[in-house]
Amino acid sequence: MTLNVIINGGGIGGLTAALACSKKGFSVSAHEQADGFFEVGAGLQISPNASRVLGDLGLVDELAKRSFTPKALEMRIGSTGRLIFSIPMGDTAIRRYGAPYYHIHRADLIEMLLSALEGYDQISLKTGSRAIGYRQAPDSITLIRENGDELATGDVLVGADGIKSVVRQQILGDTPAQFTRNVAWRAVARATPELRQLIPPVATVWTGDKRHAVTYYLRGGELINFVGVVEEDSWTDEGWSQPGDLQELASHFSAYSSPVRTLIDSLDQCFKWALHTRPPFARWSAGRATLLGDAAHPMLPFQAQGAAQAIEDATVLARMLDGREDVSVESRLKTYQANRLPRASKIQSASHANMSVFHKGTGLNAALTYGPMAIAARAMPDFVASRQDWIYSFVA
Numbered sequence: 001m002t003l004n005v006i007i008n009g010g011g012i013g014g015l016t017a018a019l020a021c022s023k024k025g026f027s028v029s030a031h032e033q034a035d036g037f038f039e040v041g042a043g044l045q046i047s048p049n050a051s052r053v054l055g056d057l058g059l060v061d062e063l064a065k066r067s068f069t070p071k072a073l074e075m076r077i078g079s080t081g082r083l084i085f086s087i088p089m090g091d092t093a094i095r096r097y098g099a100p101y102y103h104i105h106r107a108d109l110i111e112m113l114l115s116a117l118e119g120y121d122q123i124s125l126k127t128g129s130r131a132i133g134y135r136q137a138p139d140s141i142t143l144i145r146e147n148g149d150e151l152a153t154g155d156v157l158v159g160a161d162g163i164k165s166v167v168r169q170q171i172l173g174d175t176p177a178q179f180t181r182n183v184a185w186r187a188v189a190r191a192t193p194e195l196r197q198l199i200p201p202v203a204t205v206w207t208g209d210k211r212h213a214v215t216y217y218l219r220g221g222e223l224i225n226f227v228g229v230v231e232e233d234s235w236t237d238e239g240w241s242q243p244g245d246l247q248e249l250a251s252h253f254s255a256y257s258s259p260v261r262t263l264i265d266s267l268d269q270c271f272k273w274a275l276h277t278r279p280p281f282a283r284w285s286a287g288r289a290t291l292l293g294d295a296a297h298p299m300l301p302f303q304a305q306g307a308a309q310a311i312e313d314a315t316v317l318a319r320m321l322d323g324r325e326d327v328s329v330e331s332r333l334k335t336y337q338a339n340r341l342p343r344a345s346k347i348q349s350a351s352h353a354n355m356s357v358f359h360k361g362t363g364l365n366a367a368l369t370y371g372p373m374a375i376a377a378r379a380m381p382d383f384v385a386s387r388q389d390w391i392y393s394f395v396a
């Protein structure tokens, strides 16, 4: 059945949904409020559960060409650099999870999705197109702009409009966010020869006292992505992103070992982003409207799964919409929700649970947490690796 799918939001989730729906032969009308399809200048870890989906959407070669393949996922004590555990990735990820683990620059992924969409005629991508909500009729749904005018009318509306989704606001009403007292500092560094000597070619979580850092390479090793998460008391708006002060960032990580300090010293700029949380929602759909990505399951970045889950949502949504003619759009969206909500909610909770694990410092608390982890990693490496199987081996 040919459907007219309206997508509100042109981030990674919205564009992946546009591609998955286009591949099913649906016509797609996608609306992005910004004047272009921009992404924050930062990296993304694309775990096998998501790289499998992107591969199935035809991006295998481009992904391999434009990403970096980490040799492992590691956790280290930030102040000493001592290894807590290392889970092999690289070829091992392909053998174990059936697809590669990649690191990619967000802008590169957006560019890949846009260029894949060029192959389809039945797609309209509109920028500078900000929606404020929708109107439903028995056999259609209309996305509307601020003055009440129509942006698009179709069979189904997908709210892929991020943490402050207007589509979610209409489906669920207010869903207040809570500040986690964690602020993420994000930056990308050039991988100089000095940094290449210091930063291992893996994704590393550097633990600390009320803070942690994450480092990994992008673009075949040309760039290094840095995320520093620091506990702060001051309240900031959700999604508030602004240039950060490099000296302040350096002071937060002054007790860290030289890889992290040298990386911070090499930066030209950084940005801050206040991390908020919401509990999982009870439903994502109302009639012909549904949600996807951060709009459906805003999550903390401590499992590196927000975009991965948006990518999983996109392929499942397209498959569920491609249902039997005698099944209504509303029922197809209910099936999509039933298929996706439990898994995304479980990952939301797992991400939240990781928040405190990385921030144990170096004292007794740290010894009690990281000691058993290190022992288990040495004694039962396969068991430690297997704890990620439910996330990475999943076939959406």
Ligand SMILES: Cc1cc2nc3c(=O)[nH]c(=O)nc-3n(C[C@H](O)[C@H](O)[C@H](O)COP(=O)(O)OP(=O)(O)OC[C@H]3O[C@@H](n4cnc5c(N)ncnc54)[C@H](O)[C@@H]3O)c2cc1C
Pocket (backbone or CB within 6 Å): 008, 009, 010, 011, 012, 013, 014, 031, 032, 033, 034, 043, 044, 045, 046, 129, 130, 131, 132, 160, 161, 162, 163, 164, 165, 166, 184, 186, 227, 273, 292, 293, 294, 295, 301, 304, 305, 306, 307, 308, 309, 310
């Ligand atoms: C520090 C940090 C690190 C992270 N690292 C990872 C990682 O390694 N791996 C991973 O998988 N995830 C990671 N994430 C999570 C990931 O960034 C998000 O989950 C993902 O980008 C969500 O994509 P989305 O398309 O759902 O939403 P968004 O990227 O927010 O896109 C929503 C789009 O909708 C548009 N929009 C909003 N409102 C409207 C409107 N009213 N009308 C029209 N358009 C609108 C916005 O402009 C935006 O372009 C991280 C997050 C953070 C904060």
